[in-house]
Amino acid sequence: MLFIKINLxxxxxxxxxxxxxxxxxAFMIAIAPYYLETQxxxxxxxxxFKNKLPLLIKGPTGTGKSRFVAYMAHELDKALIxxxxxxETSSTDLIGRFIIKGAETVWQDGPLTTAVKEGALLYLDxxxxxxPDIIVAIHSLTDHRRELFIDKLGLTIKAHEDFMLVASxxxxxxxxxxxxxxxxxxRFLAISFEYPDAKKEIEILMNESGINKDDAxxxxxxxxxxxxxxxxxxxxxxxxxxxVDAAKLIESGLPKRLSVNVAVVQxxxxxxxxxxxxxxxxxxxx
Ligand SMILES: Nc1ncnc2c1ncn2[C@@H]1O[C@H](COP(=O)(O)OP(=O)(O)OP(=O)(O)O)[C@@H](O)[C@H]1O
Ligand SMILES: [Mg+2]
Numbered sequence: 001m002l003f004i005k006i007n008l009x010x011x012x013x014x015x016x017x018x019x020x021x022x023x024x025x026a027f028m029i030a031i032a033p034y035y036l037e038t039q040x041x042x043x044x045x046x047x048x049f050k051n052k053l054p055l056l057i058k059g060p061t062g063t064g065k066s067r068f069v070a071y072m073a074h075e076l077d078k079a080l081i082x083x084x085x086x087x088e089t090s091s092t093d094l095i096g097r098f099i100i101k102g103a104e105t106v107w108q109d110g111p112l113t114t115a116v117k118e119g120a121l122l123y124l125d126x127x128x129x130x131x132p133d134i135i136v137a138i139h140s141l142t143d144h145r146r147e148l149f150i151d152k153l154g155l156t157i158k159a160h161e162d163f164m165l166v167a168s169x170x171x172x173x174x175x176x177x178x179x180x181x182x183x184x185x186x187r188f189l190a191i192s193f194e195y196p197d198a199k200k201e202i203e204i205l206m207n208e209s210g211i212n213k214d215d216a217x218x219x220x221x222x223x224x225x226x227x228x229x230x231x232x233x234x235x236x237x238x239x240x241x242x243x244v245d246a247a248k249l250i251e252s253g254l255p256k257r258l259s260v261n262v263a264v265v266q267x268x269x270x271x272x273x274x275x276x277x278x279x280x281x282x283x284x285x286x
Contacts, residue, residue: 028079035064035071036204038196045072048189054142054165056127056185059193062239064204065168068193069123078162079120081111085130091137095150107153116141116148119162127167128180135184141165142187198224201240209247215256218286219243222260225281226268232277234268242267256286 045068048055057065066082073080083094094112098105115122124130124138140147146159167188169180196204198220205216223238246263250256257279265278 027081028077029070029074032074033067033070034207035067036196036200036207038064038193038200039191041068041191041193042072042075044189044191046076049076049162049164052146052164054167054188056180056188056190057166057168057193058171058190059168060170060195060239061236062241063193063195064240065193066123066125069121069166069168073121076121078164079115079118080123081115081120082123082125083111084125085127085134087129087131089129089134090131091133092152094134095137095148096152098152112137113148113150113157116157116159116163119160121164121166124165124167126169127184128169135181138165139184139187195223195227195240201243204240205243205247208244209251211247211251215250215286216247219246219250219260222264222282222285225285226264226278229281232269232274234274236268238264238268257283260286 045055049072057068059065069082070080083089092110094110096108096110096113099108100106109117112122114120124134127135137148140149141159141163142165146163147156148159149156165188171179195201198217201220201223202213202216205211205219206213211219220243223240223243226232226234226238229237242264246259249259249263254262260282261279265275265282268278269275
């Protein structure tokens with residue numbers, strides 16, 4: 001996927017506070033990312049954008065959530081700013097901070113502030129991992145107010161017409177992983193991503209890797225078989241991403257069974273018996 005960096009205008013309105021506001025950067029996606037629609041997700045996204053409603057994309061890893069957001073940013077011709085949330089990310093990282101530049105103290109917008117001002121799509125990846133202060137910071141952006149309070153400047157800014165908040169999360173797939181609070185969830189429209197049906201997954205594999213249809217079919221059949229093996233107690237099962245990786249390795253000339261071993265089986269488990277069982281099963285199918 002090709003991203004080009006664009007410079008966004010420095011914000012003049014804050015300069016009356018004696019602050020130098022540096023220009024910010026966001027990314028325009030120059031070439032349309034390949035994305036195969038699996039439900040009516042782009043229509044939902046278009047309407048969410050039109051109605052200024054935030055959207056939560058739920059679903060297991062490797063089901064195309066991030067690809068879809070990049071695709072929609074390109075479709076809507078909007079800059080995309082992605083933030084991968086983790087427990088170290090604070091609201092300051094998102095909103096902005098004062099930095100020392102030479103003899104001056106300069107305010108630097110964080111990515112959330114940039115997106116709010118410039119009307120970009122802000123994608124909070126793995127939002128459930130975000131610290132509570134981030135959730136608090138985005139609350140006023142997720143309802144009719146559509147405004148951001150910058151406490152360090154004592155300022156409230158109205159979101160640009162085209163600002164849209166998109167978040168993703170992987171619901172309760174592992175004990176100990178964080179869940180989103182109902183009060184936060186109810187501020188978003190939500191759409192569920194699942195593994196695509198076989199026909200679509202074969203098409204994705206062929207498009208993403210250039211692999212032939214016969215091998216794509218076999219890889220998808222392996223994926224489906226492993227997905228049905230609930231007794232193995234895998235934390236996460238075979239994603240489309242893993243199948244695409246295996247397809248790429250096969251297409252680049254790595255032996256098929258080895259490709260499946262390193263791209264599909266090994267990433268799923270560290271248990272020797274499970275690895276053996278999965279390799280045996282895959283070996284019969286490819
Ligand atoms: N509908 C789809 N159209 C095109 N490619 C897809 C689709 N679904 C999955 N893929 C493939 O799967 C890969 C993984 O997708 P992506 O990174 O978007 O997953 P994700 O849901 O964001 O995963 P994670 O939760 O781990 O971030 C993509 O790089 C792409 O190759
Ligand atoms: Mg992702």
